[in-house]
Amino acid sequence: MHNLSKSYGSTKAVDGLSFTIHPGRVTGFLGANGAGKSTTMRMMLGLARPSTGHVLIDGVPYQHLTRPLTKVGALLETRSAHPGRRAYQHLRWLAQSNNIPASRVEAVLEEVGLQNEKSKRAKGFSLGMAQRLAIAAALLGDPPILLLDEPVNGLDPEGIIWIRELMKSLAAQGRTVFVSSHLLGEMANTAEHLIVIDHGRVLADTTVSAFIGESTSLEDAYLRVIQR
């Protein structure tokens, strides 16, 4: 990602971000509300057009990927299934759009623990169930790169532990896992590497242990960086 910026009118949501995300580890993307995390991730997927700069995924822009779901799995919105569609129907059209075998639909439903709710319409889903369906959609293409915007949002304690372990195991398989959050405790438990942004600018791009450094905890270190 190079010199990425996005302005909405006079607001600079993202202001000259440059960083590289590496495979094989969980990279946490930290920042306050409105820091520009979601906007950055939308630009990574070509959903929003950057005002300046660009994002390359293995050397090419997302728009140039053929069967992008098999390369990048993304969770951007908790509720992106049409309320009238059943869980498996939502995953089915996604699979068809990228020539992903239909068997993956069942596999990911099982993986996220929705096999008993698969015939329910999305409108009847709780926040946590909707989040699980969104995670299933991200995993559908068995992608080597995962972009997750606040995946913990809405999950119960069991779900939080599950997603934490899932992210770690995906990274251990050599995948790239890029996850935004403002839950510092969660990041301290999951991520190895951190990218901290504020007002659309990078404040830190370092390992978790180097980031904490002298501070007593990740929270402490974060507040110090933010207030600087």
Add this chain to the structure above:
Amino acid sequence: MIRAELTKIRTLRSTFWVFLATFALCVGLGFLIGLSFRNIADAGADSLFASFYAVTLGQIALVVFGVFVISSEYSSGTIHASLAATPRRGRFFLAKLAATTPVVLVLSLVTIVSMFFAARAGLGPRAVPFDARGVAGATVYLTLICLFATGVATMLRSAAGSLAILLPLLFLGSQGLGNIPKVKTITQYLPDQTAWVIMHLTGPPGSAQFERPYGPWTGLALTALWTLAALLGGYAVLRKRDV
């Protein structure tokens, strides 16, 4: 990709209801209009007009479908998933149109043929022989106006906004405003009214009031141009704007 769009169409319950409404309105009204024309003493009353007039009302349901095809993506947030799966916006739009068009064309054909025969049954002794050109024209028209609605909805993104434009436009036509001399100069070029000649909705030939400066096929081509313009406008907006 087209298969995915077909699955989307199939898995929305509203699809079934608007298709049923389109069919029921055209066929039901076609029969009733035929029936009401059967007993009109006026020999000049046009049986062909009666055979096709129901389209002006039945089309409303199909226009709603044309709008929903795209507005439901925005209202539900599915557009994010759609464009993440198919990031080339032109391809996404083409796949959607390629899935929608044949489905709508088949529905239109079945509806129009049924409507024609329902109207004929209603007309009884005043029935007219099968009018292949009219039936073909009405079928193509119904498909075109549905796609026109999709184009408008792609530009505006909201169902409410799109219907607020489309419904008055179409009611204007069905209420016969197109035949008031002064207003006609302009309204005869609206996307629905250009197809009236081929559907015999401009009244019996020869009467000056109903005269149009274009023929049946030219009129239908004008509707197609409107549809093309709306779709191109939709594509331009889809390409340019963030989601």
